[in-house]
Amino acid sequence: MPNQSLNRDEYIEQAYFFRVCRERVEENTPAQEALAGLREEVLATTRLPMVIDFLLGELNLHGRMGDGMASLSHYFTPFQAFVVQRAEDEDSRFDMRIALQILEHEAEYRAGEAPTPQALFVYQFECIARNRLGYDAGMSAIAADSFFDDDWRDWILKIRRELGTVDFADLIYLRSEHRVNEVRFRTGNEGYRPSFPVLFGVQEGRIAKANRGKDPLYMFAALQRHLGYPRVPRPKPRRTRPLFDPHVELRFQRLEAKLSMLEADVKGDFDLSEFYVKNGGEREGEQESG
Numbered sequence: 546m547p548n549q550s551l552n553r554d555e556y557i558e559q560a561y562f563f564r565v566c567r568e569r570v571e572e573n574t575p576a577q578e579a580l581a582g583l584r585e586e587v588l589a590t591t592r593l594p595m596v597i598d599f600l601l602g603e604l605n606l607h608g609r610m611g612d613g614m615a616s617l618s619h620y621f622t623p624f625q626a627f628v629v630q631r632a633e634d635e636d637s638r639f640d641m642r643i644a645l646q647i648l649e650h651e652a653e654y655r656a657g658e659a660p661t662p663q664a665l666f667v668y669q670f671e672c673i674a675r676n677r678l679g680y681d682a683g684m685s686a687i688a689a690d691s692f693f694d695d696d697w698r699d700w701i702l703k704i705r706r707e708l709g710t711v712d713f714a715d716l717i718y719l720r721s722e723h724r725v726n727e728v729r730f731r732t733g734n735e736g737y738r739p740s741f742p743v744l745f746g747v748q749e750g751r752i753a754k755a756n757r758g759k760d761p762l763y764m765f766a767a768l769q770r771h772l773g774y775p776r777v778p779r780p781k782p783r784r785t786r787p788l789f790d791p792h793v794e795l796r797f798q799r800l801e802a803k804l805s806m807l808e809a810d811v812k813g814d815f816d817l818s819e820f821y822v823k824n825g826g827e828r829e830g831e832q833e834s835g
Contacts, residue, residue: 550692551620556656558593560649561586567645577604596620609633624669625651627686631678639676646778647672654775655692662693663745664774666701670713671765671777680708696742713761714753723750748772 551559562583569579580601587593596617603613611630614621625648631637632644651668654660666687673683684705688698704716718724722743729737745753752771756764768774 550655553656554588555591555593555620556652558587558591560652560656562593562597563645563649563652567642567649570642570645576610577601580604592620622692623686623689624683627683628672628678631676639678640780643676643778643780647676650775650778660692662697663749664768664772665690665692666697667765667768668775668777671762674761675777675779681705684708697744700742700744712757714756714759714764717745717753717764718750718757721745721747721750721753723747723754 565583565586566576566579569582570576580597584594584597584601587597599617600610600613603616604610607613609630611626611628611633614629615623615626618626628644628647629641632639632641651665654665654668669687670684672678673680673687684701687693688701688705693701700720704711707716720741720743722745725737725739725743726747728739729735748771749768752764752767756767765774765777769776
């Protein structure tokens with residue numbers, strides 16, 4: 546595959562890159578300005594400064610970063626490029642801030658002590674499922690990652706066609722060591738080995754079996770609790786209540802009105818005529834109705 550696993554320093558700097566990009570997006574900093582600043586901040590002994598130069602050129606020419614990431618297949622994985630491309634799609638409701646946070650967490654996991662294909666696959670799959678990024682293109686992007694060997698790649702592309710018709714927990718259970726142990730115990734054949742590669746361990750198989758027929762999100766949460774799988778970022782819920790208590794809000798409004806009058810008085814623009822009252826109880830300048 547064109548993309549090869551990078552060394553730990555690259556993933557540490559990638560995580561920093563995605564985190565700072567997200568923070569500056571939240572501050573409404575233009576993307577070109579954010580990348581130009583990051584060019585000087587990241588570790589110069591990594592390849593990331595040259596990558597940022599290329600992405601900055603893509604932004605200036607085409608206004609998109611995801612396509613540039615896809616061109617750098619030796620540095621970014623197809624999944625990373627896919628996530629950013631989906632966030633940049635005009636018709637997509639996928640938030641760029643969540644996209645960058647997803648890639649930040651993924652880079653942090655890859656920079657850890659012992660990342661596993663089991664945890665990385667489940668993390669990427671949950672990202673696609675939670676954010677409705679599209680299983681067909683998403684699973685193809687996951688399968689193209691060189692972190693997964695041929696056995697993993699064949700299985701990912703196979704289940705891509707089965708999603709929606711087969712319970713996802715079943716797909717994991719059937720490829721687990723736990724299922725192999727159960728068959729051995731049931732048949733009394735200690736030498737039983739399946740004809741297909743076993744991709745998941747005993748614990749993953751037990752958790753998957755316990756969640757058959759349930760929402761896959763419960764299984765993802767259990768894998769995170771018991772096996773330390775990376776957690777998928779979730780969008781913050783929209784505020785449904787006012788920032789302040791209504792009484793406090795009213796006091797703020799009154800203070801703002803008083804400050805406006807004081808500022809007008811200092812400038813000499815304060816007009817008292819709007820507060821004059823006629824004999825009929827109406828302010829001067831108001832028109833009688835009727």
